[in-house]
Amino acid sequence: MGSTNSTLSKIPNVEELMQETGFTPAHIVRLYDRFEALDKEKTGHLRPQDFGAINRLAMNPIGDRIIGAFFSPGQETVDFHSFVRILAHFRPADKKRPKDPSMPEPVNSRTSKLKYPPLVFSLISVAFQLYDQDKDGKISRAELLQVLRSMLEMQVTEEQLESIADRTIQEADLDKDDAISFEEFRKSLEKVNIDHKMSIRFLR
């Protein structure tokens, strides 16, 4: 644990980070090591190209969108704190943590979007962000088509893609504006246990 402590001391504001995200020291250390491994030029910030170096991520159909999710609009780089904060969304929801009213509700709560400024995402809004690249608060037909195309690649023709997209919008679109708003998105997923599906067990 000595190395842990020494690594921890290198990270500024680590206590606050741990409280906010709920990661244990071991998790933070591991993530820091990963951060440093990705940050080849040791600038303390990551750029999109650094993410692109991960081969398997490059092969992921929505790899570039995932990378994009780490960068808030306008930012070119991401530092360790933001890195950890975004990853904290994927931790399994820890129900045993005492509800201390003074403490801000942890980042990975399902509804935190409603209580926090737009920069703090909830799980669903993370998913929503992956669709909504132009950040207008709606998934338009074109954006949906793009995602479908990247996921289905060679398997279907363009017409089939369009019919699938049509059906998707038809199912979810309640106010008939030919786009899926965040509310409609949330509603279509209300029966799905997002916590279960979107949780990653972070290794120590």
Place this chain on the structure above:
Amino acid sequence: MIYDRVTIKLLEGLCHKPPKFQNGVKIVLLLLLYQMKLAVNFLTIGLVILSLPCGSYTEIPPKPPGSVTVLPPVKPAGGPQAFPDAENSNLPVFTMDYARIQVPFEVTLWVLLASFAKIGFHVYHKITFWVPESCLLISIGLIVGAIMHSVHEEPPAVLSYNVFFLFMLPPIVLESGYFMPTRPFFENVGTVLWFAVVGTLWNSIGIGMSLYAVCQIEAFEVQDINLQENMLFAAIISAVDPVAVLSVFEDVSVNEQLYIVVFGECLFNDAVTVVLYNMFIFVADMPVVEPVDVFLGVARFFVVGLGGMGFGVIFGFVASFTTRFTSNVREIEPLFIFMYSYLAYLVAELFSISSIMAIVTCALTMKYYVEENVSQRSCTTIRHVVKMLGTISETLIFFFLGVVTITTEHEWNWGYIMFTLLLALVWRGLGVLVLTQIINPFRTIPFNFKDQFILGYGGLRGAISFALVFTLPDSIGRKKLFVTTTICMIMFTVFIQGISIRPLIEFINVRRTNRNLETINVEIHSRLIEHTIAGVEDLCGQWSHYYWKDKFLKFNNRILRKILIRDNRAESSIVALYKKLELQNAMEILDTVSGDINAGSSIVSLQYVYPLCPSSSCSFSLSLSLSLSLSLSLSLSLSFAFSLACSPSLSFSLSVSHSLAPSLACSLSLSLSLSLSLALSCSLSLILLLSLSLALPLLLALSLSHSLALSFALSLSLSLPLSLSLSLSLSLSLSLSLCTNDTHTLWPCPSLCVSLCPPCCLSYTSLHLIHPSSLTHYPFNLNRSDGYLSNTSRRVGIWSIYQG
């Protein structure tokens, strides 16, 4: 008249009753024997009925040996004779050979009876909501068993080792394996195997040891059961049974993780059970247990478990490969599925390896590839047939559990039985707690205490334990005690735990899943989320089962699919789901426009031609007088539902006078049908089905009116318990008895009928039959059609789960 010796015995016992009732009783007892000696009784009953109005009652000579019954001449009220003279040296016009068809005939009748019971349950929806079907089936089985026991008949040996394990169990396990949701299964495979293997071991050893300790207590008088026998018994009853568990958990929607662990555990604990059972049987004969035997046991476990899985996978691949070439023989495509999976089962049984695991893994492996190779129709056929076979098997198993409970010999021992029940619960609870604590850190979504409670509580035992205990070698001294204890265990878990698990789940608010979530939205978003998770994990540089899943998928795409699938176009689940949903939509459109016409012709005809459609029950609130006619309608409508051809004729017959003589004359000419319809009036629902299958409306109606008088008399004369049992399954007949026009006979009957009939029969009643001859159209058929549609949609719903 020809009766067999049983009837004679019973008839002798009734000498003290008044003659009129005696006749009636004799008739009903005869009809009770239907199930056993059906063909013979058909004719004999016909003859009995014929002779009754004449006031005469012929002698009862003993049945001559030989299968062909020769019938003496009868003097009917005036009509053609149906039966030839006894002494004939000429060509016999009419012969009968029951023994030749006996076995298949009785098998068919038992299956029909059990299936009929299943139909009967769904008449009243609330029952099946709160009480799982397994309990209802066991209850009906108990009643039939009581009937059979009272006439000293042996039930067919369905739960014997060979019949059960070779014919009854494979369909159920195939169905579970085929419809197992693969994705959640593979995500939880570690937990499943952990609970199946270690959990069962824990239970067996724990229960065995504690029971041995209990046996040492002198007060219970079971000191002669040694340790090996106790361990053997514990191995038998500690296995959670897939049949019982699935029938309960199917209706209850707990969250997916919990469901898959319970589901998987009960399927995969077979390996451990097989090993332990064989080991302890072997050891029970040996005086001394050596340590090397324990090691051999462990080695055997690996052979059994991995061998089972290995065989399953091999056969699965062979089946997939075979279906690659079946594009020209589409009609027999489904056959390959069944044959290969059954073959996997049998080969595993040959080597005494876990056959259940073999067939389950075969189905799992096969499904994915086969469904891409076969045509759409074959796919549907396979699913339908698998589901049908599984349901039949399950129905029969529970039914016979009830029957055999009554007819086996029991040895009751309060201490042993109570302690077994208690220990089983305690050890399962402890086992779940301990094992979950150990495995939770390795799970992404750990089990909370509520999940653990349901996991422990959902450990139902069922027919596999019973079959195993039934075939214990007789060298084990206290075999009867074991049988009784196993039955108690099964009854306890199936009834008490099975019934209470649904309210408990709602009460403690376990995390639920709505399983009907097949929308294209959910599929697309789920896919997206999976990719995201995989991506983020790569980002964090860690492996998880997504990594393995990815690797397997690549291997699958590159190699396996090329070999096993004919038309290799990798298809994303999104596209597959989209196609499926579009197909479903198209079918739904067709259904609402024209589909109901076919089945709906029955509803239509019922609605306009003969408004006797069953509607939802309102009978209880009605007055007695009304209930009379209601019960009448009950019987008629039920017969309706099944023989649509009857509809016009039945009304006709009702409006016709109820005079018996002319109907007799008519019925004589068609002896078989007459007797069958008589059976309708007085006997088991089984017979009902038979008579209905002969769509001879006029005779049916006529004989109904005829037998009504008889059955009425019967009901009064019989003691309450018997009539109770009659009424449960024979609610039809009792109500039939009310339709005669003699008002003085009507009054006592309704009280019997109403009070005894369970709600399910009365729910069929319609309001209309106050005026039997009127053909006005009542607006109650909407319930029926709604019920029909909702049934269809529910079926579709269930199917969509299984197609996941």
